[in-house]
Amino acid sequence: MxxxxxxxxxxxxxxxxxxxxxxxxxxxxxxxxxxxxxxxxxxxxxxxxxxxxxxxxxxxxxxxxxWGDFEAELARMRAFLAATDATMSVVDALAAAVIEFNRFPPEEVPYHRERMNLLLNVPALVAHSTLRYAEWRRVVSDFAAGRLGVAVDAIEPTVIGWVFLGASLAAYEQWLRTNDSDLIELLESALVLLREGFAPGRSPSVEPGGRT
Amino acid sequence: MxxxxxxxxxxxxxxxxxxxxxxxxxxxxxxxxxxxxxxxxxxxxxxxxxxxxxxxxxxxxxxxxxWGDFEAELARMRAFLAATDATMSVVDALAAAVIEFNRFPPEEVPYHRERMNLLLNVPALVAHSTLRYAEWRRVVSDFAAGRLGVAVDAIEPTVIGWVFLGASLAAYEQWLRTNDSDLIELLESALVLLREGFAPGRSPSVEPGGRT
DNA sequence: CAGACTAGTGGCACTCAGTGCCGAAAAAGA
DNA sequence: TCTTTTTCGGCACTGAGTGCCACTAGTCTG
Incomplete structure (x- = not known):
């Protein structure tokens, strides 16, 4: 050869x-x-x-x-999801994937930060990013649909795609606003809000007068 | 005079x-x-x-x-939120506002449908819409921050903004995909998923093998 | 080695969105 | 009538993105 x-x-x-x-x-x-x-x-x-x-x-x-080679990133995430234990709940698996997807070697963190700073602040890029996010959501909802045994265009996978994207971007916005925060920790707390914060009576953080 | x-x-x-x-x-x-x-x-x-x-x-x-005069729509929503009972939970108030925001007189429904069909399918419009959505999220997170007594840029209002947007758009996507569905009903079921679907053990719909 | 074949390069000209400039048009007021 | 105010719209320009096409730099075959 x-x-x-x-x-x-x-x-x-x-x-x-x-x-x-x-x-x-x-x-x-x-x-x-x-x-x-x-x-x-x-x-x-x-x-x-x-x-x-x-x-x-x-x-x-x-x-x-x-954005560089975002398609490759998506492929990584898809592979990670496919490799998760099938007995794991969909939400658990996606939470783990989101964390994994956003883990970067320490030396790349400042670079990644500047890149995301542009992507989330320059209006033209903010707008354009939506198209990339749609591809990301597609990965999430494809996985959710498969595990739940429903169609990709059913409402559950669609909501799951949107909601995980929202939580991730909320964490990113938070990360960029502060100087010395840890992205992974912020992602984790955003995901906690997702999983516990929206069920009535489960968390005081979304009740009137509540605090964190 | x-x-x-x-x-x-x-x-x-x-x-x-x-x-x-x-x-x-x-x-x-x-x-x-x-x-x-x-x-x-x-x-x-x-x-x-x-x-x-x-x-x-x-x-x-x-x-x-x-988009027409979206700013006026946002003002309507802001007014609705401001008028909600202060003892109502933040999630309840926002759910009600989302429903109200998307209620249209029957004769306008077909027009609204075609408009949304463009906005959610033409790539340039999909991208641009993000900027409008950001203003919408701002209304939501301003309200949430006020009621929760936290800063607007804290993580809870940010996540809440994203997640309600996600649920709304998921309902819209669903609405446009089907021919005779009711937008309000779809919004309600998306919001139910938000409130109950992500708490472990609460709904079988996001557990492996589950169905709706 | 010559010629055929293949894939990347980049100049040219064009379309179209969006902007700055500025004078013209249409209204109201003195 | 003359002035002021506001809208209108032509003109020229920038900058992104595209179709076309000739050119370059390689490989492969005879």
């Missing part, structure tokens, strides 16, 4: 000049320096040493650049 | 040629006929008999046209 020798250039045709990751990184750099709106696609392309036309072959829009 | 005589033209300067409502309606008409992407802003402007430049004074973007 000796494929190793060809691993550098295993296929025909011209080699790509760059990668999605490199472009995403270069773009993020510029967005942080000058701001998202102040950076044109031309700026990014020339910073990365490629043509503007080429950039649009790597990413369908300027808005997609900060 | 006799302001009545001037009610037709109570202020100085040239009279507006049209209204936000009329433009929103004209645009929606075209979007339904040819599709959102296939309709240019020029098309809408000339259909409404105004200049393109003028249209952008009524609406900040093409994406805003289908």
């Amino acid at each position: 000796q494929m190793n020798e060809r691993s550098v250039a295993p296929r025909m045709g011209r080699q790509p000049l760059t990668t999605r990751a490199a472009l995403s990184h270069a773009a993020l750099q510029l967005f942080l320096e000058r701001g998202f709106e102040q950076t044109t696609v031309d700026d990014i392309a020339s910073a990365a040493g490629i043509g503007r036309r080429t950039l649009f072959r790597y990413f369908p829009s300027k808005n997609d650049l900060p | 006799q302001m009545n005589e001037r009610s037709v033209a109570p202020r100085m300067g040239r009279q507006p040629l049209t209204t936000r409502a009329a433009l929103s309606h004209a645009a929606l008409q075209l979007f339904l006929e040819r599709g959102f992407e296939q309709t240019t802003v020029d098309d809408i402007a000339s259909a409404a008999g105004i200049g393109r430049r003028t249209l952008f004074r009524y609406f900040p973007s093409k994406n805003d046209l289908p």
Whole structure:
């Protein structure tokens, strides 16, 4: 077989000049320096040493650049969910997956933070993010539907998708607002609110006058 | 005082040629006929008999046209919430407000349905909607924070905002998928899932193998 | 090695959304 | 009539995104 020798250039045709990751990184750099709106696609392309036309072959829009390879992240999450114990409750499994999905090596945390700061604050990116979140919700509701034995478009999987997304984003917003908080802890407390906070009489935190 | 005589033209300067409502309606008409992407802003402007430049004074973007006067809707909801009995639980009050917010006179239902069909299916509109939803969530979390006596940016009001939005949109998605369903009923069942479905051991619907 | 084949590149021209500028139009008031 | 106020809309410009197409840099075959 000796494929190793060809691993550098295993296929025909011209080699790509760059990668999605490199472009995403270069773009993020510029967005942080000058701001998202102040950076044109031309700026990014020339910073990365490629043509503007080429950039649009790597990413369908300027808005997609900060997301990098989100599809791969989703695949990771899907795999994690598929591997959970089938006797685990759907909510437990999803809670574990959400935590896992958002765990990053410590050295990447500051980078991730700046990225999420852009995604959750720049209006154009906030808007565009919805499309990515829809794919994320799809992973969640596909899993829920499978485990519950109902159709994906039934109301339970749909609500579950929305509600887990909501809890995750609430935790992210909280994380970005504070300086030294731990994302995982915030996710856990948001998920606790989901599981216990909305049942009447279970938690005083959502009763009038209540406190945490 | 006799302001009545001037009610037709109570202020100085040239009279507006049209209204936000009329433009929103004209645009929606075209979007339904040819599709959102296939309709240019020029098309809408000339259909409404105004200049393109003028249209952008009524609406900040093409994406805003289908929303009409959403700010007024939000004000209605805020007023409803403010008028709720202070002894009512936050979740009860919000559930009632969500139902009220989405009640429409029967003759407007088909129109509302087509409008929501666009908003929830055209990618550009789906993305843009996020910004409107953020304002909606703000109304919810402002109310929750006030009643709970916590800061608006605490985690509980944030999660509550997200989760009620999620439940509402799940109901909408369900409504649009089926032909003869009742939006209010769907909202109610989504809210039931919120309140009872996520507490362990309370509902079999989110346990493995469970059904509805 | 020449030519065929394949895949990535990027220039050019175009469409369309959105904006700044500014003069014209339409109303009210003195 | 002249001034003030407000809306209108043309013009020109920026910037994202797309279709087209020739070019480049590789591999493969004879």
